[in-house]
Amino acid sequence: MSAPLHDPVMLDRVVALLAPALDRDDAVLIDATLGLGGHSEAVLARCPRARVVGVDRDPEALRRAGERLAPFGDRFTGVHAVYDEIPAVLARLGLRGVAGVLFDLGVSSMQLDLPERGFAYAVDAPLDMRMDGGPEDPRPTAADVLNTYTAAQLTRVLREYGEERFAAKIAQAVVREREVEPFTTSGRLVELLYRVIPAPARRTGGHPGKRTFQALRMEVNDELAVLRRALPAAIDALEVGGRVVVESYHSLEDRLVKQAFAAVTTLDLPPDLPFVPEGAEPALRAVTRGAEQASPEEVALNPRAASVRLRAVERVRPAPPSPPARSARATRGAAR
Incomplete structure (x- = not known):
């Protein structure tokens, strides 16, 4: 490698x-x-x-x-x-x-340049995208998002995080295609994007997978x-x-x-x-x-x-003193 x-x-x-x-x-x-x-x-x-x-x-x-x-x-x-x-x-x-x-x-x-991590759309690789990188990470992968989210949920993710103009069309196509076979690799998703995004739109704004892959990555890693x-x-x-x-x-x-x-x-x-x-x-x-x-x-x-x-x-000035805790109970941590 x-x-x-x-x-x-x-x-x-x-x-x-x-x-x-x-x-x-x-x-x-x-x-x-x-x-x-x-x-x-x-x-x-x-x-x-x-x-x-x-x-x-x-x-x-x-x-x-x-x-x-x-x-x-x-x-x-x-x-x-x-x-x-x-x-x-x-x-x-x-x-x-x-x-x-x-x-x-x-x-x-590093994550972009290592194909096995699934962040890049230029090579065919498993749709993972979890930044932690460990095989035992219990969090959903990008493939899980594609295979389990409703069309409305996928549309929201693609539109909000990817600013994708064709979010609804892509989401509907994903839901149709996963009924035939679940999504597991980036290559199949890229093929779908080439089919769904109109040719004039593909000629501007970079690779047609750029926005979708960004949106999935942001969703997977919260x-x-x-x-x-x-x-x-x-x-x-x-x-x-x-x-x-x-x-x-x-x-x-x-x-x-x-x-x-x-x-x-x-x-x-x-x-x-x-x-x-x-x-x-x-x-x-x-x-x-x-x-x-x-x-x-x-x-x-x-x-x-x-x-x-x-x-x-x-x-430029010290932070004000924190207010006294209202409860002795420890707050929930953010560890994943």
Whole structure:
């Protein structure tokens, strides 16, 4: 098996955004979407006072990244977890806060480039798409979604997560075809998409399987729900001067990031107040103006950068004290 390539998107800009927060002894960055460790490697090389905790739900990604980052010794720690489990990761490592959190959302280069994982539409492979990557993972696969969801459920998934114009037609065709034979591999799904999507539409917007495969992946891994939990957890984990940097590749992801960042950087006061009362200032400030995008030169070299939207915030004031717990009962964890 050949090693997949890994081209971290907007690498220099990401490191530049994180570097001010990491320029102190014992600064800790949580790379919440470790993948093959490209961003972590750059941070460790360029920010010599920092250490990195790399989080990934995929054991194979952790293994490969661990090998890549072994030269940095104990400055790197790999943790097997989903990125909405940041509070549990901090507790496990005895950390009260961190100087930075990085999210590079979506599917990793490794998962795309290993055909047996079922994320890619360019090769025929089992329709899995679970990011954890373990054969004993009890969660439904992409094949399970295709073979058990109703036409209405499939239409919702394809339309909401894939922004697919022909979602209803595709869903109806899937339901018809699975009565003949259940879906098990990506090749048969791609053949169906070529038949269902009209030829004029196939000539624009990239491969006709792009949107459907994206939608199935997001559904299988519950990506938006995980992100909704992860963003406030990352913000709460920041020390003063710490930064959260997010790269998103889907409009719904970017919308969640934009809303989460706006909630902590915007004054929640009547606009006609003559002054801002002490203590009412936002605890964080925006570091980027809106969403930054990759340069045309980078997109030409790495097409995966075409849809990236980059946002960052910095904590400028301590977090307010948490309210007392209303119940001694432990809250439900997010572990999968």
